[in-house]
Amino acid sequence: MKILVIRFSSIGDIILTSPVLRCLKQQVPGAEVHFLTKDAFRELVAHSPYVDHVHVLKDDLGATIRVLKQERFDLVVDLHHNLRTLRVKLALGARAKSFAKLNWEKWLLVNFKVDKLPRIHIVDRYLATVAHLGVKNDGLGLDLFIPSEKEIAPSALPATHRNGYIALCIGAGHFTKRLPRHKLIALAKKLSGPVVVIGGPDDKIVGRAIANAVGARAYDATGKYDLLGSASLIRQANSVIAHDSGAMHVASAFRKNLVSVWGNTVPEFGMGPYIPQHPERVHISEVKGLDCRPCSKIGFDRCPKGHFRCMENQDLEQIAEWTRAGRPQAAASGEN
Numbered sequence: 001m002k003i004l005v006i007r008f009s010s011i012g013d014i015i016l017t018s019p020v021l022r023c024l025k026q027q028v029p030g031a032e033v034h035f036l037t038k039d040a041f042r043e044l045v046a047h048s049p050y051v052d053h054v055h056v057l058k059d060d061l062g063a064t065i066r067v068l069k070q071e072r073f074d075l076v077v078d079l080h081h082n083l084r085t086l087r088v089k090l091a092l093g094a095r096a097k098s099f100a101k102l103n104w105e106k107w108l109l110v111n112f113k114v115d116k117l118p119r120i121h122i123v124d125r126y127l128a129t130v131a132h133l134g135v136k137n138d139g140l141g142l143d144l145f146i147p148s149e150k151e152i153a154p155s156a157l158p159a160t161h162r163n164g165y166i167a168l169c170i171g172a173g174h175f176t177k178r179l180p181r182h183k184l185i186a187l188a189k190k191l192s193g194p195v196v197v198i199g200g201p202d203d204k205i206v207g208r209a210i211a212n213a214v215g216a217r218a219y220d221a222t223g224k225y226d227l228l229g230s231a232s233l234i235r236q237a238n239s240v241i242a243h244d245s246g247a248m249h250v251a252s253a254f255r256k257n258l259v260s261v262w263g264n265t266v267p268e269f270g271m272g273p274y275i276p277q278h279p280e281r282v283h284i285s286e287v288k289g290l291d292c293r294p295c296s297k298i299g300f301d302r303c304p305k306g307h308f309r310c311m312e313n314q315d316l317e318q319i320a321e322w323t324r325a326g327r328p329q330a331a332a333s334g335e336n
Contacts (some may be wrong), residue, residue: 001028001133002071006088007079008057010173011227011246012289014044015253016274017079019144020126023135024077025050034071036064036088043228047145065091077129090329092220097129106269106297113291115268122270126192139276142253146235150228154236157196161219165194166323167209167237167256169207169247170222174299176264177243179311181206185213187241190320198230198247215271239323248273255281259322262286263310266294283322 036055078098089096106115154162172178199222207222240251273282
């Protein structure tokens with residue numbers, strides 16, 4: 001059976017599809033699994049033993065469709081579910097299944113604070129699209145595979161950081177998902193032991209400010225490594241602090257002791273940390289009782305109310321304490 005799985009973006013959303021890929025490959029006899037995504041994210045699935053071929057979404061969707069038609073898929077599993085994926089499904093003419101986005105329920109929670117969302121993680125909503133094939137959740141969590149040439153050797157880090165550290169992942173897609181700079185600096189000062197600050201090129205100014213404030217105990221890795229290189233640093237950490245972001249799901253894939261910091265979004269959306277084998281490793285930090293939260297299912301460039309209490313009122317002492325629960329854990333994805 002030839003199956004095309006579609007998820008165009010982004011980091012966390014694609015990592016969350018990994019149980020579908022694994023379960024399809026392992027539970028459907030003879031399954032040939034293909035994946036369609038943007039070029040920026042192909043590395044997240046390109047090294048998976050459960051993916052036979054990765055197709056890259058081109059700027060010209062018609063050109064992408066022409067390539068896909070040659071494959072003659074038996075089934076399209078749409079885990080993105082938008083107008084472009086609809087066009088792909090119609091053009092391919094194969095049987096198709098799409099996951100439930102729950103946009104109406106999310107809209108109610110954001111705009112009226114009426115919670116009609118089912119307590120079902122998005123992993124299980126993804127897996128529901130292939131339940132008709134007899135596929136079931138194997139309970140093994142998320143996968144992320146890093147080839148040896150993409151691993152960051154401990155020798156690349158300062159000598160003080162080679163025997164373990166806390167990964168402080170400062171990035172997120174929107175301002176209202178991120179702790180402000182002064183809060184990140186205050187948090188870094190409260191952490192015990194070596195800290196590696198992880199983020200992309202857009203996070204370099206904040207990363208430098210944290211390192212300058214904390215001193216040699218903080219190693220600034222922002223903007224220094226590509227996607228899998230940063231994932232390698234997360235994999236090697238004792239504990240991880242991350243916002244509602246791709247880094248949070250990377251840490252979940254490696255079963256790390258994880259402190260997940262939530263601002264304008266909420267775990268009730270169904271996309272929180274997913275470590276079913278070790279739920280005790282997950283710690284959720286959020287400011288409860290705010291009548292303005294959630295204010296968006298995605299995020300904003302500034303707090304709509306101006307006070308930003310969902311991040312300004314975060315308990316930094318508690319976050320720091322949770323990181324101390326970390327201990328060296330299995331390095332490879334799939335190990336317990």
